Amino acid sequence: MSQDKKQLTRQRWLALLESQRIDFDGPGSEEFWSPARDCASRDELRALQDAKLKVLTPFLYENSDFYRRRFDALGLTPSDIQSVDDLSQWPPVDKKEMVEDLMANPPWGTYTTHDDALWNERGWSLFATSGTTGLPRVFRYSTFDLAQWRWANARALWSLGARPGESVFLVVGFGPHVWAWGVSQALAHMGVPCLSGGGMTAEMRCNIIERYRPTVLATLPSQLLRLGRVMQDMGMDPAKSSIKTLFTGGEPATGVSSTRARLEDLWGARLVEFYGCTEAAPHCGGYSCPASSRPGEPVHAHLMEDLQVWELIDPDTQEPVAEGQRGITVCTNMNSESSSQLRFIVGDYTTFDSSPCACGRTHVRAMGGFCGRADDLINLRGLKFYPSVIEEAVRAVTGIGDEFDVQIETRESGIDVMTVRVEHVDHESPDAVALAVANAVQTRIEARCEVEVMAPETLPKTEFKAKRIFDHRDQG
Incomplete structure (x- = not known):
């Protein structure tokens, strides 16, 4: 040049x-x-x-x-x-x-x-x-x-x-x-x-x-x-x-x-x-x-x-x-x-x-x-979706706090499992919250997930750009 x-x-x-x-x-x-x-x-x-x-x-x-x-x-x-x-x-x-x-x-x-x-x-x-x-x-x-x-x-x-x-x-x-x-x-x-x-x-x-x-x-x-x-x-x-x-x-x-x-x-x-x-x-x-x-x-x-x-x-x-x-x-x-x-x-x-x-x-x-x-696309048992779809489902459920996260892992059976973790508010039944979240997620991505309902103030509070998805599967 x-x-x-x-x-x-x-x-x-x-x-x-x-x-x-x-x-x-x-x-x-x-x-x-x-x-x-x-x-x-x-x-x-x-x-x-x-x-x-x-x-x-x-x-x-x-x-x-x-x-x-x-x-x-x-x-x-x-x-x-x-x-x-x-x-x-x-x-x-x-x-x-x-x-x-x-x-x-x-x-x-x-x-x-x-x-x-x-x-x-x-x-x-x-x-x-x-x-x-x-x-x-x-x-x-x-x-x-x-x-x-x-x-x-x-x-x-x-x-x-x-x-x-x-x-x-x-x-x-x-x-x-x-x-x-x-x-x-x-x-x-x-x-x-x-x-x-x-x-x-x-x-x-x-x-x-x-x-x-x-x-x-x-x-x-x-x-x-x-x-x-x-x-x-x-x-x-x-x-x-x-x-x-x-x-x-x-x-x-x-x-x-x-x-x-x-x-x-x-x-x-x-x-x-x-x-x-x-x-x-x-x-x-x-x-x-x-x-x-x-x-x-x-x-x-x-x-x-x-x-x-x-x-x-x-x-x-x-x-x-x-x-x-x-x-x-x-x-x-x-x-x-x-x-x-x-x-x-x-x-x-x-x-x-x-x-x-x-x-x-x-x-x-x-x-x-x-x-x-595109880098954030999640593939779960052949179903592809974005973190925003899970957020849409979780935010629509009443009786839960603002913090949530998603844990994805491969179990010993070889099956990939997604667990959504949320916090319930004091007056809500954890079982009812779990069912509502599971149904909301399944409606949007056509896949079942497990839901872990935690006590209020359990999940880490967001202080910067929120990281919601934790994929523990072998990426190799």
Whole structure:
């Protein structure tokens, strides 16, 4: 790679991104932060995607060894991918490829366009995947990315209802994970005060809500349940608190109807969702809109198609699926200096609908939200399902606490057995609870499970991203 070509393609890419950053300094209307982008026609969105791809592919080729090697191995050049229609020539990139690249090129890998020179000159921050399925993948971001992040997330948070005059209590630890950082930066850009509750006990957080009266509570769904119950134990009523909006991400929430109902009843507040992934930042990914929380409207999350190309593919064949059919998400990120990606497999199951939304936005919607990542799929005696299906069943049962988990093991007989562990509340019969949970699970996955009903306060309390499934089977 010649330094001249690297620099020239970077300059062209950044100039294009900056020219498209409409309504950066403030909202263009009361309803939409960037009406020209949020309400663009489908033809306008496609033309913008095509224009970006023409500039993106040479930028990736000249600035990322990972992408250069992949282009060369496929016998392609950047000029072969000039439009969305051309993307089919590019096999999707999976996490395994990134991990292999990272292991061969520690500590950063070569799958981004952020090198040491950029890090030393205009570096902003570093984020990493959780590493729950292997080596954490790291992503460095620049100050240019920070501006893109603030603008894109401000558009999403505006859709969720965030406005100056509100205040947000952000109950997430500021580790090397993108969600809290992207949210807090966008809120600061919007002029919406944000108080961090990271590092506090649940009781301290409840006292913060009672004393300083924030109007928005932003955290994981499992934390929302936990905080609500702790408030009740402290003699407070979360439904009578200052909280009017529950803003969540990191775990399925709005798409799990029983969890959504439980949270909204507990807090007397509206639940909205903010979805994304580390690899396709800086951008939120998917977000709720006013129509998604109206009675009678289907739950959905909008995706920003002027910033990213979203596809659904069959997880087995990797072929595209038709609109309205379920598949896993694939993202081409066109909003970053450091981590633009071509057809990265995010891997969340959903269905797409590109028809106009009642809110006025024209961008495609993920209908029903996102039910789980392909990596999380459980196979029990030939039946395949997601943890969110078990959560839907358990949350619909009355007389149990908020914590539960699922233990899967192979018995001496060679049969795989799933045990759902729940806590009963004091006035409920454990036998009745066990029967209700078993029936609810069987109705949803057509398989029997064992149920262990435990005393209140027995299961570990959720303090971060909830881990519900413990699969003890031999994975070899």
